[in-house]
Amino acid sequence: MAEGGNRAGYLLLAPTLAVMALALAAPLGLLALYSLTATTGPVLEGGATYSQYADVLGRAGYRALFWRSLGISALVTAVTVALAYPMAYFVAFQAGRWKFAWLIALTIPFWTSYLLRVFAWKIILGYGGVINSALLSLHLVSQPVGALLYNPFSVVVTLTHAWAAFAILPIYVSLEKIDRALLEAATDLGDGPVRRFLRITLPLSMPGVIGAAILIFVPTTGDYVTPTLVGGPQGSMIANVIAMQFERIGNWPLGAALALASMAAVGVTAALFVAAARAATQAIK
Amino acid sequence: MAFLSVRQVTKRFGDVPAVDAVDLEVPRGAFFALLGPSGCGKTTLLRMIAGFAQPDGGTLFIDGANMNGVPAHRRPTNMVFQSYAIFPHLNVFDNVAYGLRKERLGKQALRARVEAMLATVRLEGLESRRADELSGGQRQRVALARALAKQPKILLLDEPLGALDKRLREAMQVELRALQRTLGITFLLVTHDQEEALSMADQVAVMSGGRILQIASPRELYERPVCREVADFIGQINFFHATVKHIADDTVTANAGVLGIVTLPRASFGFPFAVGDHVLLALRPERITLQRGSVAGQITAASFLGERSHYQVKIAGRSEPVFVASSGAAPQGPVLLGWAPDALIALPFTA
Amino acid sequence: MKSLRAYALAYLAFLYLPVLFLPLFSFNNSRFIAFPFTGFTTRWYSALFADDAMLHALGNSLEVGAVTALLSTLLGLLAAKAVTQYRLRGTGALLGFVSLPLFIPDIVLGIALLLLLGAIGFPLSLAGVALGHASLCVPFALTVLIARFEGFDRNLEEASADLGEGAWMTFWRVTFPLVLPGIAASLLLTFITSFDEFLLAYFLSGTEATLPVYIWGQLRFPDRLPMVLALGALILVASVALVVLAEWARNLGVAPGKKSIGA
Numbered sequence: 001m002a003e004g005g006n007r008a009g010y011l012l013l014a015p016t017l018a019v020m021a022l023a024l025a026a027p028l029g030l031l032a033l034y035s036l037t038a039t040t041g042p043v044l045e046g047g048a049t050y051s052q053y054a055d056v057l058g059r060a061g062y063r064a065l066f067w068r069s070l071g072i073s074a075l076v077t078a079v080t081v082a083l084a085y086p087m088a089y090f091v092a093f094q095a096g097r098w099k100f101a102w103l104i105a106l107t108i109p110f111w112t113s114y115l116l117r118v119f120a121w122k123i124i125l126g127y128g129g130v131i132n133s134a135l136l137s138l139h140l141v142s143q144p145v146g147a148l149l150y151n152p153f154s155v156v157v158t159l160t161h162a163w164a165a166f167a168i169l170p171i172y173v174s175l176e177k178i179d180r181a182l183l184e185a186a187t188d189l190g191d192g193p194v195r196r197f198l199r200i201t202l203p204l205s206m207p208g209v210i211g212a213a214i215l216i217f218v219p220t221t222g223d224y225v226t227p228t229l230v231g232g233p234q235g236s237m238i239a240n241v242i243a244m245q246f247e248r249i250g251n252w253p254l255g256a257a258l259a260l261a262s263m264a265a266v267g268v269t270a271a272l273f274v275a276a277a278r279a280a281t282q283a284i285k
Numbered sequence: 286m287a288f289l290s291v292r293q294v295t296k297r298f299g300d301v302p303a304v305d306a307v308d309l310e311v312p313r314g315a316f317f318a319l320l321g322p323s324g325c326g327k328t329t330l331l332r333m334i335a336g337f338a339q340p341d342g343g344t345l346f347i348d349g350a351n352m353n354g355v356p357a358h359r360r361p362t363n364m365v366f367q368s369y370a371i372f373p374h375l376n377v378f379d380n381v382a383y384g385l386r387k388e389r390l391g392k393q394a395l396r397a398r399v400e401a402m403l404a405t406v407r408l409e410g411l412e413s414r415r416a417d418e419l420s421g422g423q424r425q426r427v428a429l430a431r432a433l434a435k436q437p438k439i440l441l442l443d444e445p446l447g448a449l450d451k452r453l454r455e456a457m458q459v460e461l462r463a464l465q466r467t468l469g470i471t472f473l474l475v476t477h478d479q480e481e482a483l484s485m486a487d488q489v490a491v492m493s494g495g496r497i498l499q500i501a502s503p504r505e506l507y508e509r510p511v512c513r514e515v516a517d518f519i520g521q522i523n524f525f526h527a528t529v530k531h532i533a534d535d536t537v538t539a540n541a542g543v544l545g546i547v548t549l550p551r552a553s554f555g556f557p558f559a560v561g562d563h564v565l566l567a568l569r570p571e572r573i574t575l576q577r578g579s580v581a582g583q584i585t586a587a588s589f590l591g592e593r594s595h596y597q598v599k600i601a602g603r604s605e606p607v608f609v610a611s612s613g614a615a616p617q618g619p620v621l622l623g624w625a626p627d628a629l630i631a632l633p634f635t636a
Numbered sequence: 637m638k639s640l641r642a643y644a645l646a647y648l649a650f651l652y653l654p655v656l657f658l659p660l661f662s663f664n665n666s667r668f669i670a671f672p673f674t675g676f677t678t679r680w681y682s683a684l685f686a687d688d689a690m691l692h693a694l695g696n697s698l699e700v701g702a703v704t705a706l707l708s709t710l711l712g713l714l715a716a717k718a719v720t721q722y723r724l725r726g727t728g729a730l731l732g733f734v735s736l737p738l739f740i741p742d743i744v745l746g747i748a749l750l751l752l753l754g755a756i757g758f759p760l761s762l763a764g765v766a767l768g769h770a771s772l773c774v775p776f777a778l779t780v781l782i783a784r785f786e787g788f789d790r791n792l793e794e795a796s797a798d799l800g801e802g803a804w805m806t807f808w809r810v811t812f813p814l815v816l817p818g819i820a821a822s823l824l825l826t827f828i829t830s831f832d833e834f835l836l837a838y839f840l841s842g843t844e845a846t847l848p849v850y851i852w853g854q855l856r857f858p859d860r861l862p863m864v865l866a867l868g869a870l871i872l873v874a875s876v877a878l879v880v881l882a883e884w885a886r887n888l889g890v891a892p893g894k895k896s897i898g899a
Contacts, residue, residue, distance in 0.1 A: 016712070112871075
């Protein structure tokens with residue numbers, strides 16, 4: 001370890017920090033600044049004000065939008081994690097020699113274009129799309145089912161599919177770390193497979209579950225592509241409204257306030273969830 | 286039937302029998318040890334008794350009940366694991382109470398039992414400590430308390446002292462022995478450390494290659510091993526080849542090559558033999574004297590070990606040194622190796 | 637516990653099938669993306685390669701991807717070496733800050749960068765997109781490279797110095813070859829991330845479109861959809877190939893028990 005060379009270490013770090021300061025810290029700082037400005041438009045002028053936030057928190061329309069977005073994300077998170085857990089369990093405990101192959105197979109979709117994946121669902125759920133045409137060809141329905149697309153349902157399905165791969169890895173890692181001797185000890189002390197799972201495996205895998213939940217919940221609340229492509233007006237989320245401020249309406253400070261308020265809302269919800277999950281886990285004996 | 290009765294139990298991994306038609310009888314209330322080198326099958330046998338592995342052949346009885354098909358969580362055994370396997374997300378109290386939750390003891394009774402257990406292993410006051418706050422010795426006691434809390438018929442111990450430093454290990458050996466005597470529960474210990482087995486157990490079974498070589502008390506194993514492998518495994522020993530020359534009523538005379546002509550009691554031979562047979566004669570280092578004797582030698586190495594000194598003595602006609610242990614001052618110059626006739630251990634010679 | 641294999645296979649099917657519809661229908665001889673199949677054709681693919689706008693967008697994406705990959709890998713490399721080989725204060729906070737893009741919804745990052753470029757008077761262009769992508773990709777590069785450096789025995793560098801090599805040659809002859817697979821994996825993964833990234837490109841690219849932005853533009857025209865499928869199919873195949881390559885590179889020379897997958 002180069003002890004006296006700590007200065008060299010900081011020097012090495014400097015370029016990266018500089019770029020991240022420019023590409024991350026500065027923009028976010030600017031965003032905060034805008035949200036507190038009294039102007040309506042791209043240029044920063046006018047005095048400081050909380051009026052944007054008052055607007056955001058005050059209007060019922062915005063509040064409903066927030067609740068719907070948080071609700072959709074929460075549902076997506078719950079479903080995704082619930083579906084991913086058995087899959088992760090399988091790879092950690094039952095996959096044997098094929099563990100690595102399974103992990104690769106599960107990771108590949110993670111890296112394909114998100115846009116394309118959402119588009120795939122659009123063509124699957126559409127009025128003249130894959131599911132409907134299949135149902136019609138098989139004479140299972142006489143008319144296409146319109147309720148598959150352009151509503152919160154389609155948003156949830158699409159997002160669940162998009163994030164399915166993300167949930168597996170954190171849960172897998174925490175399951176893999178569980179010392180198998182602990183499971184034997186539990187068995188030795190009288191636990192059948194179910195009790196052992198509930199009292200040992202589940203609590204010890206909770207860090208991974210919580211990690212997966214946060215990993216999914218936080219970005220999905222602010223997702224733009226899915227609600228835009230498959231959500232329709234009923235399934236619109238915060239990102240749509242934010243984008244509108246910047247694309248059409250031009251009220252940048254309001255957009256900025258919406259963005260930061262949504263991040264705060266997500267942050268608070270996530271923190272509450274983590275606290276609750278940890279407390280619940282502690283109670284398991 | 287003995288309390289634990291193992292009859293012709295076999296376990297194969299692929300073609301290799303890890304446990305080969307083993308028979309074992311452990312009496313109630315005994316401290317029994319399975320001793321052997323790595324890979325001898327002792328751990329496999331232990332796991333079959335615990336229920337973590339199913340035998341491919343043979344039967345297992347605990348207190349008269351056939352254990353075949355009985356899953357591990359329903360067996361009247363509890364195990365102290367080699368790594369202790371303390372549950373990291375539970376504190377000491379909850380660890381010890383773990384197996385008792387299902388028994389519906391009621392809050393008071395449960396607490397009483399746990400605290401009694403902790404007192405037995407001398408860990409009172411540590412109930413709310415978490416696993417990562419415990420030392421190695423403390424974790425071992427928690428594992429012990431946890432296993433004993435369910436009052437099992439047999440307590441299984443899988444190399445329980447391996448991770449401890451020497452001083453702690455020796456202290457624990459004494460404690461475990463005392464504990465077993467006090468509780469009266471049957472203990473079955475698995476270890477590769479012969480010192481451990483000999484110091485704690487009433488009876489020891491020496492295993493090798495999936496088979497049991499000898500079952501005896503520690504003293505008998507030490508003084509009367511039945512074969513070379515057991516003799517070699519327990520303590521240090523010197524082997525000499527010999528040919529039987531003459532058999533009298535009480536004594537046997539043999540030509541022991543480098544040792545010359547020797548006599549030993551006939552009772553020392555625990556196996557059938559005849560004149561002309563090639564046998565092995567063994568001598569423990571501490572039974573050889575250096576001052577008076579019949580075989581001349583030179584000390585080539587000496588190490589001082591406190592109460593005793595260990596010497597390596599070179600004698601004529603033998604490339605390997607003879608190991609001798611004796612107390613007292615180190616002799617100077619050439620030595621004469623001597624021994625009492627009954628110090629010679631007679632073992633069959635197999636090629 | 638009963639075998640969950642059936643569940644696992646069903647899950648895998650759920651993951652892959654929707655995406656497999658893209659290539660499936662890209663060979664279908666119909667303007668409508670629906671059952672039943674009307675015949676096999678490759679005309680959508682040929683039409684695709686005749687589309688100048690698409691080819692132009694492809695070029696843009698490759699450019700931005702290359703720049704992003706090089707920039708974020710370089711930055712990741714420097715930071716990874718700094719963090720693993722020197723005892724620096726505030727490493728945890730640092731890593732947390734740099735990982736922020738993974739936890740912020742990309743719309744927030746997009747509009748924030750939009751504000752920044754506006755404030756400093758920088759016109760919307762591919763350069764802005766590359767900056768945004770770099771911000772997004774540095775955490776990935778860092779993760780891959782830190783893992784690679786941590787598996788690296790520091791004694792090797794000291795041994796090299798002991799045998800007479802100066803700092804630069806030590807880096808070149810010892811450190812670099814061992815870290816190279818990690819660098820290769822980082823380049824590939826950050827390239828794919830940039831190549832597939834839509835939202836930041838949408839907000840920051842101005843008049844020059846990247847491929848995802850181009851695709852987005854086509855989505856409102858139903859008769860362009862089959863070509864989009866063809867394009868999507870090609871992108872999928874390329875992504876998968878690159879990912880498999882990257883994961884193989886990441887685990888080159890790593891002991892079997894320590895192999896890792898994913899970011």
